[in-house]
Amino acid sequence: MSQPAHLFVDISAHGFGHLAQVAPVLAVLTARLPELRLTIRSGLPRERLQARVATAFTHLRASSDFGYVMHDAVSLDLAATAQAYRRQHADWEVLVDRDARLFRELQPDLVFSDVAYLPLAGATQAGIPSAAMCSLNWAELFAHFFAKEEWAETIHRQMLDAYNSAECFLRVTPGMAMADLPRLRPIGPIAALGEDCRRALRAQLGCSSDERLVLIAFGGFEKQLPIDAWPPIPGVHWLVPQTWQVEHPSVTAFEPLGHSIADLLRAADAVLSKPGYGTFAEAACNHTPLLYLRRDDWPEQDFLIDWLQEHGRCRQVSEDELLAGRLQVALESLWSQAAPPTPQPSGAEEAAAALLPWLTKVTES
Structure with missing residues (x-):
């Protein structure tokens, strides 16, 4: 046997x-x-x-x-x-x-x-x-x-x-x-391919059809941002980790929503992250634009960034921009980029x- x-x-x-x-x-x-x-x-x-x-x-x-x-x-x-x-x-x-x-x-x-x-x-x-x-x-x-x-x-x-x-x-x-x-x-x-839960997610959040969802995910390491002090960006709703404990009408913790990270990433209009394999590959393969903050002297990141620039939509933001919440120009620039063919996760x-x-x-x- x-x-x-x-x-x-x-x-x-x-x-x-x-x-x-x-x-x-x-x-x-x-x-x-x-x-x-x-x-x-x-x-x-x-x-x-x-x-x-x-x-x-x-x-x-x-x-x-x-x-x-x-x-x-x-x-x-x-x-x-x-x-x-x-x-x-x-x-x-x-x-x-x-x-x-x-x-x-x-x-x-x-x-x-x-x-x-x-x-x-x-x-x-x-x-x-x-x-x-x-x-x-x-x-x-x-x-x-x-x-x-x-x-x-x-x-x-x-x-x-x-x-x-x-x-x-x-x-x-x-x-x-x-x-x-x-x-x-x-x-x-x-890369995991998410299910398209965009309509259901917007219904949960009570968002209008033209409101943009931006997911903040730094891949398992703490990087809390002073989002409650950021200037408002009209038409943008932020999805953030529950541990941040932010109470703001334009901010929602994503874990209680009951969707997987892959589903959230596919439904989001953009993701904000650091260079890391999981988020970069899943953003590209789920056709999601990405803003990134470079890491201090991390050799892998240039391979990831070069690949994403060819196979996805991405833009770098600085630490100062991120801490101050000056992200409206970066997001608008990101959304104006032409989308390349979506890579297949073979x-x-x-x-x-x-x-x-x-x-x-x-x-x-």
């Missing part, structure tokens, strides 16, 4: 973009393999995972990476990040052994990571195949920020060795160059096709 395949998925909790990349791939895999067992390890809350992953899964609440320590959504704390990497890699062999023991116990058919490198090293030690996927990798970012530090060489080598131990690294479009990963396999964009199907060979081998009990 054959047993269902078992996929162990490690999803970074550094923002929500990693989950936004993985969830559509899991949807394709579980549609093709309805009996697929999923174990998801992530520091994200279970309810956040369930909002994107529709099928049943076992959740291990833990983080095997931290990415970068952030002051806020667009500012890095490099000193704290350096300390965190040095602390983690001081116990590197112990951590790899721990993951290897976990995988020997769980016996998954494949370990799939976006984009922690530790589980890849642990899977290799346990003799279990692994694959990685992302638009970035921590080794390339680490080299960008810390390559000149005398303590960095060993850590960088351990990172690269872990990534290169995987069967493949699926680089999502748009993505960084990743020249140090010889098993790189480029795939197309990954990456989830391509990623699933790459992973299926390890999940369709029949295991006899």
Whole structure:
């Protein structure tokens, strides 16, 4: 009697973009393999995972990476990040052994990571195949920020060795160059396509047909803006995170509305965000214009911005404009742009096709 395949998925909790990349791939895999067992390890809350992953899964609440320590959504704390990497890699062999023991116990058919490198090293030690996927990798970012530090060489080598131990690294479009990963396999964009709830959403909000909805979403990192002090922009209604606790006739918290982020993004007339994979790809694929605030020295952002300038409608705003709420000119400029052809999110199907060979081998009990 054959047993269902078992996929162990490690999803970074550094923002929500990693989950936004993985969830559509899991949807394709579980549609093709309805009996697929999923174990998801992530520091994200279970309810956040369930909002994107529709099928049943076992959740291990833990983080095997931290990415970068952030002051806020667009500012890095490099000193704290350096300390965190040095602390983690001081116990590197112990951590790899721990993951290897976990995988020997769980016996998954494949370990799939976006984009922690530790589980890849642990899977290799346990003799279990692994694959990685992302638009970035921590080794390339680490080299960008810390390559000149005398303590960095060993850590960088351990990172690269872990990534290169995987069967493949699926680089999502748009993505960084990743020249140090010889098993790189480029795939197309990954994005959830929202349902068109524009009419229902406007009815909920009591908006007129010509009122514009602008969604503010900074992808899992706090970046509260003084929106209640902004000058009013006629005909614009803002959708903001509930944690901001803003009471204003032109502002509504979006979570209580009961729509998914993808649905809200598709229904919005614009989104305001930072450069991050999930929001950029989903804005383009849902045909939604985007205003963005650049991040402080984040190498991935230029790949994202260049791609969105070609495949979507976007415009940069400054920190001063954002804090003062001087956004009317930027929004009008954004809405006046000609819309290019909407890109198709082919990456989830391509990623699933790459992973299926390890999940369709029949295991006899």
